[in-house]
Amino acid sequence: MAQKNYNVLIIGSGPAGIFAAIWLEKLGMDKIAIIDRNSYPAGGLLNDGKLNFDYRIGLDINELQIDREITEKIMQEIKKIFIGFPHCRQVTFIENTKNIQTIADMAAEHGAQFIAPEQWHWGSDNGKALVDYLRGYLKKTDLLLNTEAVTIEKPDNNKFRIDCRCDKKKIHYHARIILVAPGRGGAYWFRDLARKMNINNNYGPIDVGIRLELNRIFYNFITDIVYDPKFIFKTGRHSDRVRTFCTNPGGRVRIENYGEFKLINGDALFGKKTKNTNFALLNTVALTKPYSDTTEFGQRIARQFFLLGGGKPLVQRVGDFREGRRSSVATFNSTIRHFEACKATCNATPGDITLAMPARIMDNLWESLKSLDKIIPGILHPSTLMYAPEIKFFDTHFPTDRYLETNIKGVFVAGDGTGKSRGILGAAISGIIAAKGIIR
Numbered sequence: 001m002a003q004k005n006y007n008v009l010i011i012g013s014g015p016a017g018i019f020a021a022i023w024l025e026k027l028g029m030d031k032i033a034i035i036d037r038n039s040y041p042a043g044g045l046l047n048d049g050k051l052n053f054d055y056r057i058g059l060d061i062n063e064l065q066i067d068r069e070i071t072e073k074i075m076q077e078i079k080k081i082f083i084g085f086p087h088c089r090q091v092t093f094i095e096n097t098k099n100i101q102t103i104a105d106m107a108a109e110h111g112a113q114f115i116a117p118e119q120w121h122w123g124s125d126n127g128k129a130l131v132d133y134l135r136g137y138l139k140k141t142d143l144l145l146n147t148e149a150v151t152i153e154k155p156d157n158n159k160f161r162i163d164c165r166c167d168k169k170k171i172h173y174h175a176r177i178i179l180v181a182p183g184r185g186g187a188y189w190f191r192d193l194a195r196k197m198n199i200n201n202n203y204g205p206i207d208v209g210i211r212l213e214l215n216r217i218f219y220n221f222i223t224d225i226v227y228d229p230k231f232i233f234k235t236g237r238h239s240d241r242v243r244t245f246c247t248n249p250g251g252r253v254r255i256e257n258y259g260e261f262k263l264i265n266g267d268a269l270f271g272k273k274t275k276n277t278n279f280a281l282l283n284t285v286a287l288t289k290p291y292s293d294t295t296e297f298g299q300r301i302a303r304q305f306f307l308l309g310g311g312k313p314l315v316q317r318v319g320d321f322r323e324g325r326r327s328s329v330a331t332f333n334s335t336i337r338h339f340e341a342c343k344a345t346c347n348a349t350p351g352d353i354t355l356a357m358p359a360r361i362m363d364n365l366w367e368s369l370k371s372l373d374k375i376i377p378g379i380l381h382p383s384t385l386m387y388a389p390e391i392k393f394f395d396t397h398f399p400t401d402r403y404l405e406t407n408i409k410g411v412f413v414a415g416d417g418t419g420k421s422r423g424i425l426g427a428a429i430s431g432i433i434a435a436k437g438i439i440r
């Protein structure tokens with residue numbers, strides 16, 4: 001039975017919220033609740049489930065104000081929990097040093113940095129089982145589902161009042177401390193609210209790019225060694241940063257629906273593999289004066305694709321791209337052009353991605369792809385598909401102390417939606433740091 005008064009109320013049941021609650025319980029806190037607007041408490045834990053155990057991936061240790069040693073220590077504690085889940089299996093072994101060094105040398109020869117972390121994976125098809133397993137760690141936390149936080153106020157000095165919507169009814173809770181971990185899906189709700197509450201925030205960079213899908217035979221010789229290889233480029237023409245991200249051997253390309261636009265993403269199942277591999281190629285974009293609103297910039301790009309794709313993302317074959325022409329339904333699977341070598345796993349609109357992508361970003365992506373094709377010959381086979389847009393809106397940044405408490409005492413933040421992480425593990429780490437701060 002839900003109570004009305006809590007010591008800690010956590011908004012968001014993704015990895016940031018769940019791990020914060022696990023640690024709060026572990027550290028002796030009681031009267032904890034997690035609220036989530038969805039009927040199933042999971043957030044992004046239902047997505048793919050690749051874990052990168054490396055302090056350089058999925059988080060920024062400067063943002064979290066922790067050093068490498070502390071990061072690795074917390075990662076090990078989280079790892080113990082995840083690998084207790086029977087379907088979480090190791091997919092990259094860093095002990096494979098000779099092969100990994102060979103790939104790193106090939107990358108260096110073509111101007112790229114290569115990172116191969118220890119990686120584990122459970123697959124989207126095991127997402128629900130994973131969440132049920134994690135829920136087993138929560139003994140004292142109330143899970144308030146189908147409950148959307150609308151506003152937060154502090155009518156008296158002791159407690160926050162959180163007004164929520166639940167089954168079209170208005171309800172409210174009181175809590176001494178609030179941890180906001182709403183993920184990217186709730187980021188703008190909280191940013192608007194934070195501005196009303198005078199919680200300091202500013203714009204951070206976004207990642208804009210494309211997702212490649214290719215016949216997996218071209219990439220297997222690397223992904224068999226490193227499941228999700230990380231190549232990082234600094235482009236010659238613009239000196240910008242481009243990186244590969246979220247590689248899914250045997251995976252699928254997915255569409256994320258944001259209402260007024262759609263974005264590309266990718267995942268893989270544990271039990272059923274496709275003949276393709278997909279990965280994102282992302283260009284980091286930060287804006288300064290006179291316009292620093294990366295949210296609006298990214299959304300305008302996304303809306304441009306939505307417009308040209310007739311309400312769907314665009315997809316273009318490399319063979320068409322090289323010839324400077326759009327892809328079309330009529331020739332999309334042309335055998336004369338060898339397009340049958342890669343069957344699309346996602347229903348996007350064949351078209352011309354260069355019409356909607358800013359020139360500087362397109363230059364950076366193509367330059368990096370040409371280097372990548374030298375490291376992984378065949379990656380630019382004519383059949384390879386380029387889907388766009390893939391955009392990561394980690395664009396709102398909340399200055400906090402080292403326990404992730406904002407300038408408003410008692411309001412802590414964690415996870416992707418508040419700029420504290422960029423992945424499951426990073427989100428979990430930030431949740432744990434906030435939990436430790438709350439206890440303190």
Ligand SMILES: Cc1cc2nc3c(=O)[nH]c(=O)nc-3n(C[C@H](O)[C@H](O)[C@H](O)COP(=O)(O)OP(=O)(O)OC[C@H]3O[C@@H](n4cnc5c(N)ncnc54)[C@H](O)[C@@H]3O)c2cc1C
Pocket residue numbers: 011012013014015016017035036037038041042043044045047048049050051052058147148149150181182183184185186187189246254256265266267414415416417421422423424425427
């Ligand atoms: C297709 C896809 C594949 C991915 N694959 C991987 C991967 O393999 N590895 C990896 O590390 N990361 C992956 N990610 C990213 C990963 O899902 C996120 O980095 C991670 O889930 C962020 O965790 P979080 O706790 O910050 O937020 P989330 O997991 O997004 O959770 C936030 C929760 O807050 C709730 N919420 C938001 N606003 C409110 C509100 N106002 N009231 C109540 N509840 C609210 C939401 O319903 C949600 O459940 C993938 C993402 C996608 C989309």
